[in-house]
Amino acid sequence: MLTTELGVLRISNSTILLIIDGFNAIITSDESNIICQFLDACGNYRALLTPKTVSAQREVRSVALIGFVPDILDVFDFIGSQDGNTLSYTSLYSNYSVDTLGLTFDVKGILFQNVDSANSEIMLLFDDSGYAYVNNFVQNTRPSVILGSTKGSQLLNHLGNYVGKAWSAEDGYLQCSTTSLKTSENTWPSVTLALFITKPIPFIREFLATVSRISYPTSKIDIYFYNNQKYNEEEIEKFLQNAKKLYQTVEYDNSDTELGEREARKAALTFAKEMLNDFIFMLDGDVHLITPETLQLLVDTAIAGKFGIIAPLVTLHGKLFSNFWGALDSNGYYLRSEDYIEIVDGKRTGIWNVPYISKAILISKEKIKVLENSYTYNVMVDADMSFCEYAREMGYFMYVDNQHYYGFLVDAEDFVSDERLHPEMYEIFKNRYVWEQRYIHPKYYEALNSRNIPQPCPDVYNYPLMSENFTKELIEEMEHYGLWSSGKNEDNRLAGGYENVPTVDIHMKQISFEKEWLYFLDEYVRPMQEKLFIGYYQQPVEAVMMFVVRYKQGEQSSLQAHHDASTYTVDIPLNKRGRDYEGGGIRYVRYNCTVPADQIGYAAMFPGRLTHLHEGLPVTSGIRYIAVSFLNP
Template identity: 35%
Template structure:
């Protein structure tokens, strides 16, 4: 076995008395080492997202990096969670003889998939020089992979005691002497190899080796996440080790700390700061204005539960600023209630797109199966450039969303969307130890737009864009949305960001566990560079009504207002859009046509009209002096919502037109009246039992009915042409005796409330 071979190789040398290593500081001030004598090596068999980020930080800080092993098959095992990595030493051993005789050459060997630079070459060399050793290894507080070696490590008064192989710096001849001792296999453990050399007292003295105990040069995050804080400068952001008050030059997200490294790399070294904002957001953008034709996009639409405002969702999709001939549609509806909505969308638009595949609830697909199916449509189609997944609870208010995401040129990226007035969003900034939600320190600032940029995050849902080439390469396996007991989005994100562990084909032996592909580590990003939209709450959505969205005034007030409040309502306050057709009778827009139509539909669907009878058990006392043919809001369970509507949209108008009067916004009688020539065409003169009354026209004169209107006797003033969605507001008692004028043809509907009785 590998460990036994290592024991034979290194522990044949007698163990001498262990001594305290030399500290990393010196009172000497030697001449600075020239940066042209620094050679940086990293091993990378593939250009993963982590590698590209490493190279970006190297370029930003003026490092020149020599990459070895590029294009070679990785046989070094799954080093993040198991032993392995020997291939890195073998590759280094092969190349170091070319530099072994350059005594003044300083070699830095670092990992790349999970490493970023935080400081420049000058700082690195200065700190190495201050270490006053020929070779310096990075250090950590946790020992790996053989805990039995812990007692063999020299004691330290302060600092991290154990060697980590993710970072080594030293003079070339000394580095060469170390790696030339490698005689093992690619899937043997590199850290164990270096550890045993370091633990050999003779070699430690002969090669003049030490560890970076206080993280002057190297910061390993494993076991140290809580001690590493962001330090914001005017031009550059650093990671500060708060335990030792040091600013490490190189940050290594070893083992299970890669998510935290991703968080740090959102800032370090030049990704974002408070002065200039995002420093890398405009790197490598894809300019759609320069292409002859837009990329082909497959849009996966998912209705997995009863969701408010689905027709409006479809309309916003149609409003996307993108060529429909370049869009394939995959629509999965798992909710019977929405069949009427999806069927209408399919019938009206199936020929508007390049292709349209519709899967309904009768197929009985699980969420994971449906999402896999949608993704596969793009993966298997070589002409599919992007896959855009969107759930029906996403309100895209920005028609350029799809273009903006494509232009950011990331493998996976989503637009930030949040619930109105809440911190709930479609991403997580961090994960807890069990893999669920944890709040990152920047989450609130990102959600509230105080920090704007493109953010590497561990989890996203609801809406995101994936490159087609990514689906056909790094993410070419199927079934990404099914994993253990996780929900589909969590399964996707975990499969994307974590390693792919796969035994060698047809080999059940435990040893084959180490023959793994290198980590996927595909980065997922969220952008808040623009305002994209919001998330709808699907909680407490009762679909028992004919028009269930009417009841969403509490759960989704913004969407309710957009759908049901008149477009010109705000002009009441900004442009004084109120009319006064009679003294103290004010006329203003309040309801959209959709609101009027759906309220009438709800009343007719309920169907039990009072008939205009004097005996009325619905009211206190059971007798109505001036009865109308009506249905009360309480009868359709809409009283609570209607009173909220009065407080939110009628009360502000009251204060404007009746200066000095502050309404309670309460009404005991709220109802819809139906006037027809056959049942009840008119209403005799009367006062209302209210301080003031609202009377909202729910349909249109000339189209839906003839006649009608209202006459105020004291002023001999009539309003005979009510506008659909507009409301009268007038005093109820004493001054405004009024009557309902006869409806001569058709059916007239009005909504009435006696406010502040």
Template identity: 40%
Template sequence: MKLVLLFEGIISLVIVCCMATDTFSKEKSDLLVVTIATEENDGFRQFLRSAKLYGLNVKVLGLGSTWRGGTMQSTGGGHKVNILREGLKPFKNVENLIIMFVDSYDVVFTDGKDAILDKFSKFNSRVVFSAEEACWPDKTLAEKYPIVKDSKKKYLNSGGFLGYAKEIYEIVSHQTIADDEDDQLYYTKIYINRALRHEWNMKLDTKAEIFQNLNWALGEIVIKYKDGHSYLYNIETETTPVVIHGNGPIKPEFYRLSNYLADGWTDTTGCLSCKEDLVDLSKLKEVDYPVVLVSIFIEYATPFIREFFEQVAALKYPKDKIDIYIHNRVLLHEKDVAKFLADTKDLYKSTRYISSADNVNEGVARNWAIDECIQKNCKYLMTIDSVVQITKPELLEDLIEQNRSIIAPLLKRPGKLWSNFWGALGDTGYYARSEDYMDIINYNRVGLWNVPHATNLLLIHGHRLTLLKDAFTFNRAYDPDMSFSQKARSQNIFIYLTNRDYWGHLVYADEFETNHLNNELFEIFSNRLDWERRYIHKNYSKALEPDAIIEMPCPDVYWFPIVTETFCDEFVAEMENFGKWSNGKNEDPRLAGGYENVPTVDIHMNQVGYERHWLHFLREFVRPLQEKVFTGYFHDPPHALLNFIVRYKPDEQPLLRPHHDASTYTINIALNTPMVDFEGGGCRFLRYNCSITSPRKGWMFMHPGRLTHFHEGLRVTKGTRYIMVSFIDP
């Protein structure tokens, strides 16, 4: 047994020595990464970042020259071979130099020199080309390839190869090739030539040991993490390639994976790339802040646009460094724009307004914003749609400091999966859900994400705008925002989404009703968060705190702040605009029996289409207060047949006679202010001889109904008093 082991060790030693002597010496060899890039775009910068991270020596050829190799959407790329032939001349006779060629706009590294040379040594070859499943561009050549067992990656890919400098130079100099001919076909014909293949000892990386071409291989790979580092693992070949190539049409998915690769984001360190290449505005005086063109787009009727303009005006950024550009296609919102312009008059550097009367379509108007920013030589263009609600005024500063070509904050509809970005694209160029979409929108993964599409709010770096002219009409088959994203992708301009903070959200405008005087009153279902912000009293939630002291002006009569003065004003105006008040008589055709025992001058909520909304209000905002003060009584949802606004006037109905309410409990919300809007009024509980004569606007009384709380409405002597009443659980 010992003899066998000794013999096996000798054989292994001989093989290793032969490899080191005849083919490769890792200790004596050096590695030079060569790439071709005619322009510095975001893909190129991503490539260089990964190379720098792993300490790779990179030589860039062709930078600043004109690309003559075609569009790369089909065949082409011969220009790369010609650039290599010229660029590698100085290295053609350098001994022990390993040259690795890789594309640059769609490649990232996941390890360094030692790993690459170690993997190369195991091929026992002079030249190794990357491989893929498809024989392209000439499928008829597939049968001429040598047989490959145990792998689908049988065919050469020209996006990555490495080998000794002498052989690499001889290969790229083997014969002439026109700039617009295909480089992959050039290398393929060399490889399938058995004599040449053996002369240069060429092999394919059929198991993705070094190179991973992602086209046709997305189902094979996963991202893994170890010791705070990220890497890509091929589950079919059980290999960890170090050159990741997003070849072909899968670039959006490659860029998504690149968010994690090269330690861009890891499960232990989070987002490392977020901390790179930042701009520190805190070091600048306000006079030196970059000029931003803030372009506002109102393309459809939008709820809570008043708050939208307030938030734009509240952005924490010097207004004399902001140019304002507004495009409005909605007649309904002309008054909102006019108010914003009046309120901010002379504060901004300049303003330009394209109104609904100008009849300019969205795509053209957005292109004009780009043109205006270029003309004004602004440093940034921010585009913001009217559906955006900004809740953090530092938004603009935060986005500028991140220093990316295009960046968007994460914005989503509260409580929904709908957001302002797509994590992936489907085959038709429309939305597809990426595997990390849910983690990003739920802030389970926080970072800076390269995405194929973002909308609603973008910050675009000024130096990118010339490449994005007419981007919003680049593809008229798409909506303007999709067209813009497609144009950006075609120019290798990355669109980043950041969820490093919470900057705001989106309102839902698709079903916005515009046939009311105050349309937002009806948005309690579609835009609950914004409805609460406008209409629910700021101190409402304090009454729900465990140790809250609830005011009780009369026995078992509780007093709560519940709605804002804005709600009161808009609610009263909505009802007066409707105008169909009852006559205050006992005969009431609105009731099932046609008779009201204690009549008032009122409007029922079902008359104005507000019954469903009000019942929801009772459930969501009144019921929690009821359960707190009337302990032990639970009824979810609360039931109320009579929900009505009452109007008291000296010359109409000044008071209400003593009565019991047909309810388990009653709520009464004061909708205007005593001694301002009216005099007199109030409520007296006869059994307790207790009166409340100074109701607070936006505050609610809650008291038991039948049996105990016999009460009357006190006389109004001047003005008009409004209250909102519900008889709950009759």
């Protein structure tokens, strides 16, 4: 066949032919440099062959061969006479073939470098222009043809991210530009948006909000939703009721379904195929997409670069954990690649061929057809690893894109959704960024940076602190716990068993919220205290008395005048006057100054045990809740 093709092309005998397996090879130089390296390495021999990298008992699958046309034809005639298979090069590695054909091997890596057989001898370097090249530091050579031993060579794929002017230290990613979806939205590719909640995940409400903000024509989106968690059903039902009005088709497998995760992901691929969609975007519930244009950008990039499987980079806030692996160990698990940190930190940006992606994956229709069984390919590992293993084995490249900031991952490790009424309230340590979005008052930072904080009474400062979500959930968590104190002086919760000025309350410690609340005080109250009471510092803050008080007629409607056992106190109204209760407020006796203390989530911060004798005014109807903290007693 080769002889026939050469005849058709009318290639002269003086032409040099380079024979490579294009799937397992990368050419990094121009033809003049390749010819020079060939002549240098070949010497008096007729053709140049890559060194043997596998035992004689196994078929050689990755070979590069270079020589003049007559010599190459002799090689292929010899291969055919030995085994009749021109795709097998094994027979070339016998002494007889070497002597007969005049072959020599590029043992110094002058032109050819098999990276899998010599990974300890090579490194990636950058020249003065910023372009990457492979250096064999043992032989001090710079080969132009880089080879992998097998389909899906991890190292070859990794090097392919850089060599051949794919990436430059000066200019970054150089391989492709986007097409820009500027045509009519009616012509945009259709997409299955497949959403998965396969384990307990915090902040699903916020996840669904980011999904709703995806900037892509809803007329071009079909929804597939899989959820196996009872905890999320109410919020998901609200989302789906609205989704059914917007999207083309909505299919939902809820927590009652018998589908497991593997089957659900396969069902999503089948759904996309049946909907005749151009892409499927598989999105897990712990991915929060901050950039609404994420789907547009990914589709645009996939079309321009012909990327069949591509993921946007998302990471845990402030951590290196992400949705891709740059390398694998011998067991197929995570191994940190030399460029992993720089990719995660955004110091190197581009589109990277990697061996593992998860959480958010865009797949083209061509790949949808061949990946339906990927999640069940290896049931001995998790579904995501089975998918990636299948893609690697089949030679389907997977890419991660960090050219834009797309969003972040929520830390769902060890999240338990069924032990508390509002478990997200306890996530301040593990998921502070999204916790803050839900629970800190939206005007808090504006107040912190403001020169003027309202002072309704001398040294009584009023500022926004807790969001209404926080106040509502804290009340509900307390009522769910339900063990309110009696409001009497005897109190076995205290070290001495006696409370001078008792209230009907529940301590933060009783609902296992003590360390979270103390951290909240240190991170959000202390900075405001340092701003307003200049010259006083204590970090971290200390507090023993941290509790929610309940005022109502027939139980305890008011509180006698008293000093707090604190350096300073923070009182925070948790519900609304006129809606939830009537009456209430605080009177500072020394100043004869009364404040309504009825702005939900607004802290009243004032000095404690010496100057600010105060009393709680009667609640005349309904129930009033306040959160109280005695700081630095």
